[in-house]
Amino acid sequence: MNALRTRRVATARLTQQITDLRDEGEPVLFVHGNVSTSAFWHTSLTALPDRYRPIAVDLRGFGGTDPLPVDATRGVRDYADDLAALLDTLGIDGAHLVGWSMGGGVAMQFLRDRPAAVRSLSLVSPVSPYGFGGTRGPEGTLNSPDGAGSGGGTANPEFVRLLAEGDRGEDSPLSPRAVLASCYVKPPLRPAHEDTYVEAMLTTRTGDGHYPGDSTPSDAWPGVAPGTRGVLNCLAPVHFRVDDLHLVEPKPPVLWIRGEDDVIVADTSLFDLAHLGSVGAVPGWDGTPAQPMVAQTRHVLDRYAAAGGSVREVAVPGAGHAVHLERPEEFGAALAEVLSA
Template sequence: MAQLLTGITARTVATDRLTVNVLEIGGRSGTPVVFVHGNVSSSLFWQQAMLDLPPAYRPLAVDLRGFGDTDPLPVDATRGVRDYSDDVAGVVEALGLGPVHLVGWSMGGGVVLQLLRDFAGSVRTVTLMNPVSPYGFGGTRGVDGELLDEAGTGAGGGAANPDFVRLLREGDRSADSPLSPRQVMLSFYVKPPFKPSLADVFVESMLSTRIGDDHYPGDMVPSSGWPGVAPGGRGVLNTMAPTHFRLDDLHTITPKPPIRWIRGADDQIVSDTSVFDLANLGALGALPDWPGARTHPPQPMIAQTRAVLDRYAAEGGTYDEVVIDDAGHSPHLEKPAEFNTALREILAKG
């Protein structure tokens, strides 16, 4: 497979749930580190980070269902991200890995937190990189994730840009449109003007995303509230809707492995002023008829994550926050040395 870097191998792992594509370093053993990718991507984004780990670690990167080369089973969003986290747990069990280090990026951060929530005893450490808020993406206000309305209006499958979805479906590899996968990656996955050397590989990774109501972006239902769409029960974006995904009880788990939260200082995707948050777009005048900041303020994603992790620490856990300057949504690509140092430090604690 031309998209694999030298030293990286791919194989399929049959679990009792589905067959999962897993990247590894050929012949490597050691303490397992499981990498979980984000939305509209795949395990291919993790290759260099895997190669950068010392020989004492065995890195594995999984493709979530509907991404990469894993079975494209439908996603039941009413379970939040548990279809994904249970799939990852199934790989850990099928390979007999025992307790593992977990590394999750963006949506994958929510997946590893859910896995931690449900299977705390199987986790050595957790590394979150620019993770989705523990209250999901869109449809909430305040640090405690208060719903904008009971329907979760403003989140879910209807929040995706239809032109981006169309270009994904069409397999667009060009840079002709600002909403092409390539341009979205160069504008938002990383901080411009940074251009990844593996940009072509990453575009192919993005294009592996299955499209439709059962996959990306998912279904939606009309809502009488602004901006007129609420989460459905199927597909990717609905797994992160606040009506389906909430981790405000993370502090109740036992044991509590150490958590490191790594984020790019200039992330535009997961931010207190995210350019993908419909409420923030309304505040910026990019969506009409915004009701105003009193009822529909931008979602404070960073503040929400910090509040949940503070409670985790107050109840006996530990976490720290590492902010990488001059990086956007993908510090592992933009600042690999800084990311690798931060990752090694947390792995050493487990």
């Protein structure tokens, strides 16, 4: 079996760190989620048959890629444009895209902007096409015009502090290791290579231009609205919305795979302030409904299918947010099917 290799690639936009195995085969580009790196894809890379050329990239501000700040007013286009620059530098004019969580949003944006360059799209527990927080209903209606309830001000400050301090323990339930064990995967599973994943999480750059980003006060509950910089703001619904995927041409086949017990991307997400307010964990709740993240993704992908696209949804029982780590065989089988479609 070929060994993984990690290198930095200078592109027209920034220098990006990638991990791959070979220079030949059909390109498959793996895009990680928030507070993670390409290390979360390593087992998936080695499982692909030799006919494929798997590449996992660190997004800006994570891992070994240059820590350029994120212009959140562009949604996730900074990330998507970085991917395009990487593929151009590598001489790749079309690739299969696999995006996990926030990386799923980046992959959707890439498809929206460059459909001819996407051979297939695999979404692994993806962020809603209407962003994270601040919306209601399957059509992603804003709860407030300023996007209140989303953006950089919604992050737990204790988690941000422990992340910035490089905490490797789990004395606090908000330490990176504890969040990995309780939210990225479904307990009581402890993933193989856990230490590697914790180290990857700790490469996350913090601050207004990175994670979680800046914020602005709001007159609407819960009193905070998105800013214009950083990671959580680029996922705010006032900046990120890809609900028109049904209009792209050509329409590559889409796989949507998720864990049924995901607590991060869910219709009742433990990271959604509206849901937390409804259970008394955030004070002053005014009845704002939880964001139905899964229903929103299904709404957008149903429109894609109705317009002639091919969509397969796979819900894995007993799995959480990182289904590719928790159930690698089922993930690999579903991925192999869409790659060969």
